[in-house]
Each structure stands twice: as C-alpha cells, then as structure tokens.
Amino acid sequence: MTELVAFVIATIVTIPLLGWYMIYITSVKISKNKSKSMRRASDWTTLLFMIAVYFIMIEIWAQSFLWIILAIFFFIALVVTWIQWRVSGDIQTIKLFKGIWRFNFLTFVIIYVLLSGYGLLARIFS
Incomplete structure (x- = not known):
C-alpha cells in the first residue's frame, strides 16, 4: 500500500498536469462550478x-537552480505588489497573495511546458 501511495505522489510531482487535472475533476464533481474548480x-x-x-x-x-526559482x-x-499599490493606492493582503500565487502558477506552467519541450528535444538530438 505504501508503494502505491509513493508511486501516486511521485507521478503527480513529476507530471503536475495530471495532478492539476485530478484536482480539477474532483472539484467539479463536488462543487459543480467549473470556473471555481479551475x-x-x-x-x-x-x-x-x-x-x-x-x-x-x-x-x-x-x-540546482533553486535560487532562480x-x-x-x-x-x-x-511586481504584483507594486502594481496593486499603484492601481488601488492600498494593499489588500488577501487579494495580493491570491494574485501573487496565481501569477506564479501561470509563470511556472509556461516554464514547465518550455523546459519539457526543450528537454525532450535536447534528448532526441543529442
């Protein structure tokens, strides 16, 4: 049983799109709200x-490039903090943290796709 749990966790960490999809489907089944589930x-x-x-x-x-991440x-x-301050003149912490977290999601999804493609092509042509 522990091997199965370890396998599932390792798969979700190495293929986060699968983890995203599993959470999305589960959330849609529970809440019936697609945008909130996304x-x-x-x-x-x-x-x-x-x-x-x-x-x-x-x-x-x-x-390791942890420092870059x-x-x-x-x-x-x-940047998100500065933009919120310039636009509204006040910093709303909950809205700020959500904006930071969601923009990081978009950034790291793009980086993940680009690096996956680059890694695949590098292995094919080397």
Whole structure:
C-alpha cells in the first residue's frame, strides 16, 4: 500500500498536469462550478509546478537552480505588489497573495511546458 501511495505522489510531482487535472475533476464533481474548480486546481498545484520545474532543470543541466526559482517567485511578488499599490493606492493582503500565487502558477506552467519541450528535444538530438 505504501508503494502505491509513493508511486501516486511521485507521478503527480513529476507530471503536475495530471495532478492539476485530478484536482480539477474532483472539484467539479463536488462543487459543480467549473470556473471555481479551475481556480482551486490552479491554487493547489502551483507548488507542484515549481517542484517539477526544479527537477527538470536538474535533469537538463545537472545542477540546482533553486535560487532562480526563488528569484522568479519573489520578483513576481514584488511586481504584483507594486502594481496593486499603484492601481488601488492600498494593499489588500488577501487579494495580493491570491494574485501573487496565481501569477506564479501561470509563470511556472509556461516554464514547465518550455523546459519539457526543450528537454525532450535536447534528448532526441543529442
């Protein structure tokens, strides 16, 4: 049983799109609200995409780039905070954290897709 749980967790971490889809489908079945389910799945899998990007970078270049991932995360936090301050003149913490987290989701999904494609092509042509 523990091997099955370990297999499922390892699969979800290495293929976060599968984790996103599983959370989305489960949430749609429970809430019957597709847009809310999409946001919920995105919120829950942001960390999975960050971890997947980290491990893909290790696999492609054989070294850790954790500092780049953290720099991207904090840069996005800085930019989103600045934008919210300029637009509304006040910082609303809950709205700010949601914006940071969701923008990080979009960023790391794009990075995940680009790195997966690059890694696949690099392995094919090397």
